[in-house]
Amino acid sequence: MNVFLQSIGFGVITASIIAIGAMGFSLQFGLTNVLNLSFGSIMTLAGFVAYLCETAGINIWLGLVLGGLSGAVATILIGKSVFKIFARRGAKLFEMVMVTLSLALIIEYSIDAVSQDQIYQLTFPQGSSFTFGPITVTASQLAIIGIGIAIFAALEAMLKLTRLGKALRAMAVDPSLARSCGIPTDRIVNATWLVSGFLCGVAGVVFVINSLSVDSYTGTLFLPSVLAAAILGGVGSPGGALVASLVLGIVTELTAALGGSAYSTVAAFGVLVVVLLSKPSGVARKVELTV
Amino acid sequence: MGSLFAYYIPTLVVYFGIDLLSAWSLNLQYGYAGVINFSFIIFQAAGAYVAAAVSLGPDTGLNSYQTYIFGARLPWPLPLIAAAAAGAALSALIGLFALRRIRRDYQAAVMLIVSLIALQVVSADVHLFNGSNGLTGVPHPMMTALNLSLSSWEWVWVVLVLAICVVVYVLVERLCRSSWGRALRAMRDQEDAAASIGLNPTVLRLEVFVIGGAIAGLSGGLLVEFISAWSPGAWGYAETFVIFTALLIGGVGNNRGMIVGTLLVPILFLELPSYLPSFGYPGLVDDFEWIIIGLLWMLGLLIRPRGVLPERRFIASREGAGVMTVGTRKGFFGRLLSVGSGEPARLFHRSAGGVPTVASPAGIGDEARPEEAEVR
Numbered sequence: 001m002n003v004f005l006q007s008i009g010f011g012v013i014t015a016s017i018i019a020i021g022a023m024g025f026s027l028q029f030g031l032t033n034v035l036n037l038s039f040g041s042i043m044t045l046a047g048f049v050a051y052l053c054e055t056a057g058i059n060i061w062l063g064l065v066l067g068g069l070s071g072a073v074a075t076i077l078i079g080k081s082v083f084k085i086f087a088r089r090g091a092k093l094f095e096m097v098m099v100t101l102s103l104a105l106i107i108e109y110s111i112d113a114v115s116q117d118q119i120y121q122l123t124f125p126q127g128s129s130f131t132f133g134p135i136t137v138t139a140s141q142l143a144i145i146g147i148g149i150a151i152f153a154a155l156e157a158m159l160k161l162t163r164l165g166k167a168l169r170a171m172a173v174d175p176s177l178a179r180s181c182g183i184p185t186d187r188i189v190n191a192t193w194l195v196s197g198f199l200c201g202v203a204g205v206v207f208v209i210n211s212l213s214v215d216s217y218t219g220t221l222f223l224p225s226v227l228a229a230a231i232l233g234g235v236g237s238p239g240g241a242l243v244a245s246l247v248l249g250i251v252t253e254l255t256a257a258l259g260g261s262a263y264s265t266v267a268a269f270g271v272l273v274v275v276l277l278s279k280p281s282g283v284a285r286k287v288e289l290t291v
Numbered sequence: 292m293g294s295l296f297a298y299y300i301p302t303l304v305v306y307f308g309i310d311l312l313s314a315w316s317l318n319l320q321y322g323y324a325g326v327i328n329f330s331f332i333i334f335q336a337a338g339a340y341v342a343a344a345v346s347l348g349p350d351t352g353l354n355s356y357q358t359y360i361f362g363a364r365l366p367w368p369l370p371l372i373a374a375a376a377a378g379a380a381l382s383a384l385i386g387l388f389a390l391r392r393i394r395r396d397y398q399a400a401v402m403l404i405v406s407l408i409a410l411q412v413v414s415a416d417v418h419l420f421n422g423s424n425g426l427t428g429v430p431h432p433m434m435t436a437l438n439l440s441l442s443s444w445e446w447v448w449v450v451l452v453l454a455i456c457v458v459v460y461v462l463v464e465r466l467c468r469s470s471w472g473r474a475l476r477a478m479r480d481q482e483d484a485a486a487s488i489g490l491n492p493t494v495l496r497l498e499v500f501v502i503g504g505a506i507a508g509l510s511g512g513l514l515v516e517f518i519s520a521w522s523p524g525a526w527g528y529a530e531t532f533v534i535f536t537a538l539l540i541g542g543v544g545n546n547r548g549m550i551v552g553t554l555l556v557p558i559l560f561l562e563l564p565s566y567l568p569s570f571g572y573p574g575l576v577d578d579f580e581w582i583i584i585g586l587l588w589m590l591g592l593l594i595r596p597r598g599v600l601p602e603r604r605f606i607a608s609r610e611g612a613g614v615m616t617v618g619t620r621k622g623f624f625g626r627l628l629s630v631g632s633g634e635p636a637r638l639f640h641r642s643a644g645g646v647p648t649v650a651s652p653a654g655i656g657d658e659a660r661p662e663e664a665e666v667r
Binding site for chain 2: 035037082085086089091093094095096097098099101102103104105106108109110112113116117220221223224227228231261262263265266269272273276277
């Protein structure tokens with residue numbers, strides 16, 4: 001029973017990390033229709049920014065913001081240059097997927113070249129431990145959960161309460177109608193690249209804060225979980241991404257606790273497969289954005 | 292000069308053959324059927340692991356330094372057949388869930404996830420195939436039986452690989468020209484139209500996936516018996532991308548183009564750096580190779596999306612045949628044998644959006660389905 005509770009505790013932490021990435025991915029995919037497989041490598045980029053901040057003596061929480069900003073900048077640069085060129089040429093959706101994958105290769109191996117294929121350890125203090133029954137978490141893990149919830153709340157508020165959110169939702173439903181209603185769709189797409197890129201960067205940094213190490217494959221290896229949560233939760237739905245991340249995170253940690261640590265991602269993937277088989281276009285597609 | 296012919300040239304030719312088999316397999320799946328197999332490399336890996344395990348013998352005694360499943364010592368060429376079977380079986384297993392009618396970009400994502408997760412699992416679980424250290428000491432078949440030196444055995448293997456390449460080329464060409472191959476292209480270009488004349492896209496996709504998987508498994512088996520070791524380092528997700536680049540450069544949907552693409556991308560391109568003076572830390576040249584592979588793909592798509600040798604326009608017709616009957620009842624082997632008595636494929640020789648669908652242009656098939664809005 002204790003093992004069960006402990007793995008739920010770890011599952012919530014893992015879920016918070018997945019959820020931050022999945023919310024960003026989901027927003028980006030819902031608005032731009034680009035299934036961006038270079039998402040993971042941008043997470044790695046932000047992770048390295050956090051590592052550099054730590055070695056430069058900058059507070060890790062400031063590093064979190066800087067990592068998020070680096071993700072935002074990288075994403076909008078890619079979106080405005082590469083993706084735009086191929087979209088203008090009329091690339092089909094899956095040709096676009098190939099383009100994003102080649103970008104993933106380019107970014108990942110550029111980082112590998114600069115980082116000389118090494119694993120870098122972070123050493124900042126984890127803060128004091130807190131015990132809730134059988135579950136013991138560190139202060140930074142609590143902070144990660146807090147960041148996940150805060151980002152979810154901020155994203156929901158942005159989508160529901162602000163003009164930008166309203167424009168985003170309008171564009172997700174019908175971009176040409178939105179344009180003819182006077183919504184500056186180009187600027188909305190720019191905002192999407194920035195916000196989703198920021199979330200991507202934050203997810204990368206948070207992952208590094210939890211695992212305390214970073215190498216050039218960090219984000220790519222984490223990409224399956226983010227993709228699975230985004231597809232499972234329904235594209236363009238922050239709430240769905242959050243719930244899906246909780247399911248995936250807890251399934252992952254439970255499987256690991258029950259002895260199959262090599263198979264923990266397989267179990268999470270099994271959930272995705274079962275759901276995709278029963279609902280081929282993902283659960284609750286665009287629910288939140290179409291409200 | 293002596294060592295050049297003893298080791299370097301045979302190695303190069305064997306790699307060329309293996310990559311060519313991979314390219315044909317992927318061309319069958321992507322070029323003809325439009326299946327985006329981002330997990331291609333795991334089928335080659337499955338073939339390699341199984342061929343290694345069934346020729347190494349049990350993982351006790353001499354082999355007790357490594358642990359693996361399926362340990363046996365089967366006489367050659369059974370390991371190669373086992374490799375092809377492993378590739379086919381794994382393809383069938385993955386195809387059963389990944390090839391359903393889900394959005395094609397989801398499909399690509401699911402395949403990529405499969406590739407990444409398979410690598411993690413095999414690296415982490417030492418009981419499967421010795422974890423991240425991989426399997427070593429795979430014997431060279433027939434070498435002791437024929438009493439050959441390593442250098443002359445390598446030439447035997449060169450001949451064998453090239454012979455298999457010829458056989459596979461004839462097989463894929465016949466498959467592609469058969470009514471089954473036309474059915475594949477029909478499905479690729481106009482899935483709904485193909486379904487409306489009684490073709491089952493899911494079954495067609497599964498068939499082509501399994502056949503491609505068998506070729507991939509065979510190529511893995513041939514490779515592992517040549518290099519006698521196999522580990523997770525050999526099958527990262529990016530390896531699939533090398534073959535995809537060869538496909539794009541050579542000409543998607545053209546089996547002869549695959550020869551050009553394989554010569555240009557995996558062979559010329561990945562061999563050239565070994566002539567460069569070494570610089571930086573070890574591995575830096577590899578990094579640049581991958582970066583350039585990524586750039587090459589994007590440039591190819593922009594500059595010459597149909598490749599060096601574009602897909603040939605191939606129209607099958609028979610005098611007096613008015614009704615479209617793409618083989619549906621004969622079963623797979625019936626279709627394989629019925630090459631030449633081709634039924635007409637006129638239904639698909641028409642325009643879709645001003646573009647003839649038989650010789651499909653850059654946007655390979657995939658006319659907009661309702662749920663697939665365009666990239667914004």
